Structures are given as C-alpha cells and as structure tokens.
Amino acid sequence: MPSLGATFGRGAATMALWDVANADCVFVMGSNMAENHPIAFRFVIEAQRKGATVIHADPRFTRTSALSGIHAPVRSGSDIAFLGGLIRYVIENDLWFREYAMNYTNISNIIEDGFQDTEELDGVFSGYDPDNGIYRQDTWQYKGKMVPPPLPDHQIATDPPELGRDFESMTQGPAERDPTLQHPNCVYQILKRHYARYTPEMVEAATGCPKETFLRVAETVTRNSGRERTTTICYALGWTQHTHGVQVIRAAALLQGLLGNMGRPGGGIMALRGHASIQGSTDIPTLFDTLPGYLPQPKLFRDHATLEGYLRSETPTTGWWANTPKYVISLLKAWYGDAATAENEYGYQHLPKLIGDASYEPSILNMVDEAIKGHFIMGQNPAVGAGNSLFVEEGLSKLEWLVVRDFAMTETADFWNNGQRVQRGTIRPDQIGTEVFFLPAAMPGEKEGTFTNTTRLVQWHDHVCDAPGDSRSDLWFIYHLGRRLKAMYADSQEPADQALKDLTWDYPLQGDRMEPSAEAVLKEINGYTTADRKQIAKFADLKDDGSTASGCWIYAGAFPTETHNATRSRIPDAPDATSGHHEWAFAWPANRRTLYNRASADPEGKPWSERKKMIWWDEEGGKWTGLDVPDFVANKRPDYQPDWSKGARGMDALSGSDPFIMTADGRCAIFATSGLKDGPLPTYYEPVESPVKNLFYGRQFNPTARIWRHEGNELHAPQDPRFPHVFTTYRLTEMHCAGISTRIMPHTAELQPEAFVEISPELAEEIGIRTLDWTVLSTLRGEIEVKALVTERLRPFKIGRKQVHLIGMPWVFGWKGYAHGAAANTLLAITGDANTGINVTKALTCNIRAGRLPEALRLVTET
Amino acid sequence: MSAADTHVSAADALAGLHADALARMDAALAGRPHNDGNAFTAATKALSAYREALIQAQREHPAQGDRDRLSKLSAVIAMVIAGHFPLGAVPWAELDKARGWFVDLQSALPGLEV
Numbered sequence: 001m002p003s004l005g006a007t008f009g010r011g012a013a014t015m016a017l018w019d020v021a022n023a024d025c026v027f028v029m030g031s032n033m034a035e036n037h038p039i040a041f042r043f044v045i046e047a048q049r050k051g052a053t054v055i056h057a058d059p060r061f062t063r064t065s066a067l068s069g070i071h072a073p074v075r076s077g078s079d080i081a082f083l084g085g086l087i088r089y090v091i092e093n094d095l096w097f098r099e100y101a102m103n104y105t106n107i108s109n110i111i112e113d114g115f116q117d118t119e120e121l122d123g124v125f126s127g128y129d130p131d132n133g134i135y136r137q138d139t140w141q142y143k144g145k146m147v148p149p150p151l152p153d154h155q156i157a158t159d160p161p162e163l164g165r166d167f168e169s170m171t172q173g174p175a176e177r178d179p180t181l182q183h184p185n186c187v188y189q190i191l192k193r194h195y196a197r198y199t200p201e202m203v204e205a206a207t208g209c210p211k212e213t214f215l216r217v218a219e220t221v222t223r224n225s226g227r228e229r230t231t232t233i234c235y236a237l238g239w240t241q242h243t244h245g246v247q248v249i250r251a252a253a254l255l256q257g258l259l260g261n262m263g264r265p266g267g268g269i270m271a272l273r274g275h276a277s278i279q280g281s282t283d284i285p286t287l288f289d290t291l292p293g294y295l296p297q298p299k300l301f302r303d304h305a306t307l308e309g310y311l312r313s314e315t316p317t318t319g320w321w322a323n324t325p326k327y328v329i330s331l332l333k334a335w336y337g338d339a340a341t342a343e344n345e346y347g348y349q350h351l352p353k354l355i356g357d358a359s360y361e362p363s364i365l366n367m368v369d370e371a372i373k374g375h376f377i378m379g380q381n382p383a384v385g386a387g388n389s390l391f392v393e394e395g396l397s398k399l400e401w402l403v404v405r406d407f408a409m410t411e412t413a414d415f416w417n418n419g420q421r422v423q424r425g426t427i428r429p430d431q432i433g434t435e436v437f438f439l440p441a442a443m444p445g446e447k448e449g450t451f452t453n454t455t456r457l458v459q460w461h462d463h464v465c466d467a468p469g470d471s472r473s474d475l476w477f478i479y480h481l482g483r484r485l486k487a488m489y490a491d492s493q494e495p496a497d498q499a500l501k502d503l504t505w506d507y508p509l510q511g512d513r514m515e516p517s518a519e520a521v522l523k524e525i526n527g528y529t530t531a532d533r534k535q536i537a538k539f540a541d542l543k544d545d546g547s548t549a550s551g552c553w554i555y556a557g558a559f560p561t562e563t564h565n566a567t568r569s570r571i572p573d574a575p576d577a578t579s580g581h582h583e584w585a586f587a588w589p590a591n592r593r594t595l596y597n598r599a600s601a602d603p604e605g606k607p608w609s610e611r612k613k614m615i616w617w618d619e620e621g622g623k624w625t626g627l628d629v630p631d632f633v634a635n636k637r638p639d640y641q642p643d644w645s646k647g648a649r650g651m652d653a654l655s656g657s658d659p660f661i662m663t664a665d666g667r668c669a670i671f672a673t674s675g676l677k678d679g680p681l682p683t684y685y686e687p688v689e690s691p692v693k694n695l696f697y698g699r700q701f702n703p704t705a706r707i708w709r710h711e712g713n714e715l716h717a718p719q720d721p722r723f724p725h726v727f728t729t730y731r732l733t734e735m736h737c738a739g740i741s742t743r744i745m746p747h748t749a750e751l752q753p754e755a756f757v758e759i760s761p762e763l764a765e766e767i768g769i770r771t772l773d774w775t776v777l778s779t780l781r782g783e784i785e786v787k788a789l790v791t792e793r794l795r796p797f798k799i800g801r802k803q804v805h806l807i808g809m810p811w812v813f814g815w816k817g818y819a820h821g822a823a824a825n826t827l828l829a830i831t832g833d834a835n836t837g838i839n840v841t842k843a844l845t846c847n848i849r850a851g852r853l854p855e856a857l858r859l860v861t862e863t
Numbered sequence: 864m865s866a867a868d869t870h871v872s873a874a875d876a877l878a879g880l881h882a883d884a885l886a887r888m889d890a891a892l893a894g895r896p897h898n899d900g901n902a903f904t905a906a907t908k909a910l911s912a913y914r915e916a917l918i919q920a921q922r923e924h925p926a927q928g929d930r931d932r933l934s935k936l937s938a939v940i941a942m943v944i945a946g947h948f949p950l951g952a953v954p955w956a957e958l959d960k961a962r963g964w965f966v967d968l969q970s971a972l973p974g975l976e977v
Contacts, residue, residue, distance in 0.1 A: 131896035131898075132896070132898065132951070132953055133898075134952060157951060289950075299950065301950070301951075301954055355941055355942065355945040355957075356941070356944050356945030356946075356948045357948035357949065357950055358948075362944075362947075362948040365904070365948075366907065366944060369904055369907040369911060370907075370908060370911040371907050371910075371911050371940055371944060496934075708900055708948075709900045709901060710901070710904055711901075711904075
C-alpha cells in the first residue's frame with residue numbers, strides 16, 4: 001500500500017477493526033464490505049447502532065449499500081473525481097481541522113519553485129519523461145530539501161540519480177513553511193488550485209453520482225470530523241485494482257489528514273485486504289521488490305554493489321527509518337547465521353540485485369515469450385484468478401515445468417488437459433510440453449502457524465488434525481525442498497551456490513511427517529541475540545553490529561521470550577472497556593493497535609477532546625500514556641525541539657509534536673514529495689479502457705500506467721465503439737477468491753451454484769434479454785457466455801451527455817467443482833497500477849449480446 | 864551423416880539463431896528512446912530460442928566453460944527483460960553492453976571452427 005506509506009509512513013491499515021465501532025461516520029468505498037468482509041462489517045454495524053452514519057459509495061447497490069444510510073452511485077474507475085470533489089469541498093468551505101493539519105501535516109510547507117501542477121500542464125506534473133513514461137521528482141521536493149520517502153524504495157527519482165540519495169539537507173533544519181498559507185507554492189495553495197475544478201457539477205459529470213447525493217456525503221463526512229468526532233474510511237480492491245489505484249487511496253489518505261481523522265479513536269483508514277493473510281504476505285513479502293519489514297530489495301542500477309553503498313543510499317537521515325542498518329543487518333544474520341560476518345558484509349552479496357520489474361504480470365508475458373522455464377504456484381489459481389485467462393494459459397503452456405500445490409485439483413494444474421485453450425481447440429494436450437507436478441496441500445486446521453489479518457494482527461492457529469494422505473503444509477514443502485537443495489549443492493564450489501550453502505535451515509522437526517516447527521520460525525522472525533540466542537523483546541533492541549538477528553523487524557515482540565508466543569494470546573478486554581484488546585494476539589509494530597496515535601493529542605500533549613482521547617503526555621511521569629501503546633518515543637516531551645545547530649539525525653530530528661514518525665519530517669504528507677511514481681497529488685484520469693473522454697484534462701489516462709502491449713493482450717482504445725460498456729468484477733460471500741476451495745464444497749457451492757452476469761433492466765431491454773437468458777460478453781482478449789441476472793442493483797450512469805452501462809460479474813467461477821461457469825477474467829487485459837503493478841480488474845470495457853457462443857467454444861464444466 | 868557433420872550443422876543452426884537474436888536486439892535498441900514492447904518481445908523470444916539451442920548443444924557436446932556461457936546468456940536475457948519491463952528509465956547503456964556480451968558469447972563458443 002504505497003499510498004498509505006507515502007502519506008503516513010506505513011503501508012498498512014492504520015487502526016484496529018474493532019475501533020471502527022468508535023467512528024461517528026463510516027465511509028465505505030471501493031469495497032462491498034458486508035459481502036466480502038462480513039466479520040469486519042460487524043464493527044460497522046456496531047458503530048451504526050451507536051449512532052454513526054454509514055455511507056457506501058459504489059457502482060452497484062450491494063449488501064453493503066442495503067445496510068448503509070447513504071448510497072452514492074459512482075461509476076467504476078471514477079473514484080478520484082468523487083474524492084477530489086470531497087477535498088475541494090473541505091478546502092473551499094474551510095472545513096478542515098486547521099490546528100491538526102497545520103501542526104501534523106505538510107500543508108504549510110513550501111515546494112520547489114520549479115514545480116508545475118496538472119493545472120498548468122494539462123494533466124501531467126513537472127518532471128514527466130514521456131519517452132519512459134516516468135516522473136523525475138526533483139521539482140516536487142520541499143524547497144531546498146531532498147525528502148526520502150518512507151517506502152521500501154527510499155530514493156528519489158532525479159537526474160542525475162545521485163541527487164536523489166543525498167538526504168543530508170534534512171538534517172540541517174526544518175523545511176520552510178508559511179503559517180499564513182499565502183505563499184503561492186505552499187502546499188495549501190497548490191492543493192486549492194489543483195482541486196478547484198473538482199466542483200460538485202464536475203463530480204456528477206464524471207462519476208454519474210447526482211450532485212445532491214455527493215453533497216450529502218460531503219456534508220456528512222465533514223460534520224463527523226474534527227475535535228469531537230471522527231470518520232473512518234474503509235476500502236478494498238475496488239480502489240486498488242486500477243492503473244491509478246494507489247492514487248485513489250492517496251486521495252482518501254489526504255482527505256483524512258486534512259480532516260484530522262488519523263491516529264484517533266474511530267478515525268483512520270481501514271484497508272481491507274483481499275484475503276486472510278495478505279497483510280502478512282507483504283510484511284514478509286511475496287513481493288519482488290521488498291525484503292521483510294519493508295526494507296528495499298537491492299537493485300543493480302543503484303549504488304547497491306556493496307552493503308555500505310546500499311545502506312548509505314537507502315537510509316534516510318531523519319525519522320525512524322534512520323534505523324535501517326539495524327534491521328538489514330539483523331535480517332542478514334537471521335538468514336545466514338554464523339556465515340554472516342562483518343568481513344563478508346553479513347552475506348549481503350547473496351542477495352539478488354533487481355534489474356527490472358519482476359512482478360507477476362510481466363512474468364506472465366515472459367512465460368509467453370519463453371524466457372521463464374519454471375513456475376511454483378501455491379494458494380493461487382491464475383487460470384481463473386489472474387487477468388486475461390487465455391493468455392495466462394498460453395504462458396503456462398510454454399513452461400518446462402509447473403508445480404501447483406492446492407487443496408484440490410485446480411483449473412491451473414489441469415490447464416494442459418482441460419484448460420480453456422484445450423477446450424476451444426486452440427491447442428491439444430500433446431502439443432503442451434509443460435511437466436506439471438500437482439501436490440496436495442494441507443488446509444488451515446491441518447497445520448500450525450499464523451495469519452496476519454487486515455489490521456496487522458498476527459494470530460496464531462493450532463494444528464487440529466493431520467492432513468490426509470500426502471497432503472502437507474506449505475511450511476513442510478518449503479522446508480524440505482530447501483533441505484534437499486542444500487544437500488544437492490553441499491559440495492558445490494560455484495560462488496553462485498554459496499548463498500544456498502550459507503542459508504540457516506535448522507528448524508526442529510516434529511512427528512513422523514517431520515513437520516518443521518512453525519514456532520521456531522516465528523521465534524526467528526521475532527529476533528534474538530546471536531551470542532546466546534535469547535529472544536529480543538522489541539525492535540528497539542536490534543543492533544547493526546551482528547549481535548542480533550531478526551527475520552522481520554516489525555514482528556519483534558511477537559515471540560518476546562523463549563516461552564511466550566504473544567500471537568497465541570486470546571484475552572479480550574471487558575465489553576465496556578475503551579482500550580485496545582492488547583492481550584488479544586499481537587499487532588505490529590510493538591503491539592500498537594492504532595498507528596500514529598500521538599496525533600490523538602494536541603501539540604501540547606492533551607487529548608483533542610475527552611470523547612476522542614487515546615494517548616496523552618503524562619507530565620508527572622515524564623512519558624506518553626493512555627489507551628494504546630504510544631506510537632512515539634515514550635519519553636519525548638511534546639515541547640521537544642531538535643537542535644539543528646549540530647545537524648539533527650534520526651528521531652532527534654523530529655519534534656515532540658511530529659506524530660508520523662516513519663516519515664522523514666514526522667508529518668503526514670498532504671503533498672507527497674517522493675515515493676509515488678504518478679504524482680504528488682491524486683489527479684483524475686479515466687481508466688485505460690473507458691467509454692468516455694476525460695472531462696478534467698487533455699490527458700486521458702494515467703501517463704505512468706504499466707501497459708504491456710503484446711499479441712493476445714490487446715487493449716481497447718478510449719471510446720472504442722465496439723466495446724461501449726464498463727465491465728467490473730467482484731467476489732461473493734459464498735465463494736473464496738478464485739473459488740476452488742468453495743466450489744468443491746457442496747454446502748457453499750449450492751448457495752452460488754452457477755456463474756452470472758449482472759446487468760441493469762435498461763441494458764437488458766436494449767439487447768433484448770431477461771434473467772436467465774444466455775449472453776455473450778466479449779473483449780479483444782476473449783469471449784465468454786454466461787446467464788444474465790437483470791437487476792436494479794445496477795443502473796446506467798449519465799456521464800456528461802452520454803449514458804454508460806455497467807456490467808458486473810463475479811470472477812470466482814471456473815469449470816471445476818460443483819459451482820461453475822465462465823471465468824470472468826478471460827475478458828481482462830494485463831495492465832498494471834503505476835506504483836504496484838497490480839492488475840486492473842475493476843474498470844474495463846466490453847460488449848454484450850444476447851445468445852450463446854458456438855458449441856465448440858462453450859465451456860465444458862466438470863462436477 | 865557423421866558426428867562431425869552433425870556438430871557442424873548444430874553449430875550452423877546456433878549461429879543462425881544467434882544472428883536472428885542479435886538482429887532482434889538491434890531492432891529493440893533502434894527504438895531508443897522509445898520502449899517498443901513488441902520489439903523487446905521479439906528479442907526475448909529469439910534469445911530464449913538461442914538459449915534452448917545452446918543448452919541442447921552443450922548437452923550433446925559438453926565442454927569446459929558451458930555453465931559460464933549459459934550464465935552470461937542468462938544475464939543478456941535478464942537485461943533485455945529489464946529493458947522491456949524497467950524499474951524506471953530504460954537502461955539503454957546497459958543494453959548496449961549486453962549486446963556486446965552477446966556478440967562475444969557466440970564468437971567464444973568452442974567447436975565453431977569445426
């Protein structure tokens with residue numbers, strides 16, 4: 001979540017789920033929360049019972065809308081117009097929480113003279129390089145400063161590059177500010193100009209949401225923000241999966257910063273993750289470009305040839321990230337143990353140096369181009385779940401080998417035998433050379449370990465019973481694969497194999513199946529002292545001299561002593577308690593439940609209000625105290641000021657009233673000086689495929705979007721008359737992600753037995769179909785047939801003078817299991833968000849017609 | 864056909880694939896400063912085909928330095944992929960270097976003098 005990271009300092013939900021119940025207004029957008037996060041939604045209902053207003057802004061009227069006080073219909077992909085309208089409403093009506101924002105955000109900071117806004121450049125910012133489709137960020141900086149972003153990539157894109165890693169200017173004094181907010185290049189003035197055109201009329205024209213409804217949302221959110229009241233914003237993949245997804249979330253983050261809704265009870269941004277341990281999979285990443293704990297993966301085209309160069313160029317001089325060397329060296333010690341010494345840079349040279357984008361979408365293209373030979377798939381079913389399903393199958397067919405581990409046979413593991421391309425006659429099984437290994441996996445109750453949920457809560461779960469037959473846990477598989485590889489390379493003298501030889505791989509094994517101890521893994525993740533292998537209690541104990549090891553610094557405290565697994569704890573607070581259930585599992589970092597909670601007190605350290613108190617300064621005790629673990633240096637006085645005369649570094653460079661300790665200046669970034677690839681302020685662009693013109697700027701779509709043109713992955717031009725409708729995809733309560741785990745279960749399958757497409761009565765009349773009639777959906781990527789569900793839950797949007805129809809389809813179906821039907825993702829193109837590369841699934845274009853596909857192209861389902 | 868003849872024809876085939884891959888790389892480089900995805904795709908495919916042939920040739924006629932040659936070829940392919948899917952600006956200067964490595968790779972192959 002680079003948006004939350006760039007704005008506040010950490011890429012994670014800022015609050016605990018149960019704290020949503022303390023909100024006075026819950027604004028859900030980009031999520032059908034009641035359907036897809038039903039457990040979390042109970043806290044929304046609890047807030048509602050206590051008097052909160054619930055707002056749902058969404059293209060469809062869903063189960064969430066039905067339980068909300070206000071439903072604002074918003075065309076898929078037009079979210080930034082809506083959120084930009086809210087920002088303008090707040091600024092123009094002077095409804096921002098002035099004392100909060102002036103002290104805790106960068107709203108008064110002065111930006112470099114050379115900065116030019118999208119207002120001046122018709123939809124792009126200064127620094128744009130059209131040849132490469134990237135920005136250089138020199139002109140986005142605070143005047144006279146280079147501000148390292150708090151994201152895993154701490155450098156700033158500049159020309160020449162060395163400018164962007166010189167952060168000494170941050171140690172020389174505070175950034176220039178204008179408390180009068182009159183300077184033309186202060187953030188407030190830039191913001192005001194930038195959003196001036198996001199009027200309620202423009203919001204209606206671009207989103208299709210009636211102006212009156214928009215204004216009702218704006219009035220409700222602002223009325224429920226301030227000293228006495230707070231608003232929570234909840235979002236999910238409906239915001240993420242766009243080419244501008246990060247900027248949608250940024251707009252919400254910016255809004256919450258202006259309204260003072262961060263770090264306070266019932267305030268924050270509830271990032272609802274896609275499924276059970278997605279938060280964990282970014283903390284200890286399956287991402288290609290980060291190391292555990294959001295440390296940067298070394299890169300070839302950076303000053304990363306040595307550990308010294310890497311640490312020098314990736315360590316911000318100010319703020320908490322100045323501790324980066326402690327976390328990097330402790331990580332290397334955890335991975336390479338005794339083989340990691342100061343003399344050999346703690347094994348740093350074992351780390352691969354990135355040279356390009358190795359995320360999943362380019363990898364699919366590289367499979368098609370035969371550059372990739374093998375592929376492991378665990379807990380994923382890309383033949384159904386990834387965008388452009390036919391193209392994915394083509395990539396799989398070019399591999400030499402494919403390993404799939406799952407609970408049941410998936411469409412992906414069986415693509416060579418009965419995939420869509422085989423069914424359609426595009427290819428025969430004997431023409432596919434991929435050797436497929438399908439290995440049965442254990443289910444959650446059949447293994448021990450942790451889930452990290454959507455609010456950073458690391459929760460242990462026990463092994464209940466053994467998995468049947470040859471089914472094994474993922475931990476078992478990875479451990480024994482590693483063990484065998486280490487044995488194979490034990491005698492190798494090749495330098496490239498030394499990393500494998502040096503890897504610590506000494507987890508105790510349990511039982512006949514030789515199951516590795518998940519507790520031992522968690523202990524290593526937590527960290528320990530290397531001399532006597534004593535667990536460390538907190539990340540502040542980590543050192544950069546090799547005396548400590550930690551597999552993921554932010555998890556320090558999860559297993560703080562030899563016998564205390566904090567993630568096992570299940571002691572709730574009393575029902576009427578106001579604290580944060582601190583004995584219920586462990587939340588990173590440091591068991592804090594609300595991030596940035598120093599902001600719950602005013603600059604002097606007093607709660608903004610009695611009703612919304614959380615953390616405050618205890619003058620007598622000389623420390624911060626309250627209802628949560630302070631997200632601040634415990635004994636730093638609120639009136640502390642850095643001594644700039646000697647050059648202030650690390651946390652010494654942040655004052656006692658700078659609550660956002662992970663950012664280089666301790667402030668919430670209303671204006672993101674660096675870290676985001678597509679601009680310092682969220683800007684409205686149409687989706688790459690759209691039936692309408694961008695009404696805001698000449699630039700149609702995000703100029704930095706990741707677009708990969710490839711035969712088989714063709715895109716629709718804007719306003720292509722062959723594909724006049726907006727297409728969006730979503731999930732269902734009864735079906736889990738790509739569906740296989742629920743489609744094979746009769747009791748869930750019977751609740752959603754067959755694929756369907758939702759269309760409005762108006763569109764149904766246009767094309768002459770009724771509910772349960774067959775339809776054919778088409779894009780340049782593929783065609784599918786599916787039965788129609790005609791429903792008023794979908795309504796046409798009036799965009800400018802044009803009527804735009806929305807077509808919605810769950811993406812959970814495939815051709816295996818008891819519940820089946822067309823894979824919606826067959827229609828998608830592989831395009832990515834500028835920052836994350838995540839695939840676009842929420843707003844594309846398509847066509848629809850009544851009828852069926854020719855018999856040879858119809859899906860053959862299996863039960 | 865004798866073993867020597869087979870070797871010669873395999874070497875010729877390898878040379879042909881090398882020439883094709885080099886031409887595709889040049890086409891991608893010629894697009895500078897524009898990143899022509901289709902040109903990079905063609906280069907990746909051609910380099911991958913060359914890699915397959917090289918692996919096959921090495922299996923049939925193992926020689927000292929095989930692994931090193933394959934590592935160098937992998938580095939060339941990785942660089943072309945980095946050009947196609949860059950993390951920032953396209954690394955044109957590094958791609959030029961990779962082209963040079965690729966030229967050297969073929970000329971240093973043992974057995975081509977047969």
